[in-house]
Amino acid sequence: MIAELLYYIAGLLLLIGAAFSFLAVIGILRLPDLYTRAHAASKAGTVGSGLTLIAIALISFDGAVILRALVGIVFFMLTAPISAHLLARAAYVAGYKPCGETVFNALENHDGDSSKD
Template sequence: MTPFYEIAVGIVLVVGSIFSLIATIGLLRLKDVYMRMHAGSKAGTLGSGLMLIALAVHAGEVDVLTRALAGVVFFLLTAPVAAHLLAKAAYQAGYQPCSDTHIDEMADEPK
């Protein structure tokens, strides 16, 4: 592996871990379940996807590359859907958005 690839893998790993750290901080610091879910699903998906891509480039093998890309696609397809369904279930269970939420579009919908 050339030094260029090693540096690129290192940069992608660091950026992915920064996004994962941001997701973790968001889970700890944000006010309600909806904001926390947004931080966890968006930044967590991006961070784990970047780290899987770095793994695929570092391994340099076709089977590892295909599995890593399948993992990234799986994350991108399932995380937003899961976050949406969890948010809808939390709202129907009675968890109200915090006072910083200015528009509540689900308030008028029938349950």
């Protein structure tokens, strides 16, 4: 009875995780510039993969698999947003400008010295 309930919960988590991953793909294809695409990929991709790993942990009934899934979730949460931020920063420094629809650009005319603000 409990195992059957866990299978249904895991199936629901897999569907929600797949939906978030699909939204990340749509964001990568449809958003106007590198910065918004990186945001979509890092945020929605992290949630999608995290939910998928939680589903795997729920149905595995093996401590080693559960531990690996939890470590994978922590890994995604630590690395994906940070790497997206660093890649976007490197692109900006290299000269890739945001799209014309960008309202606020915190890096524009910023030389790293906050005492001049």
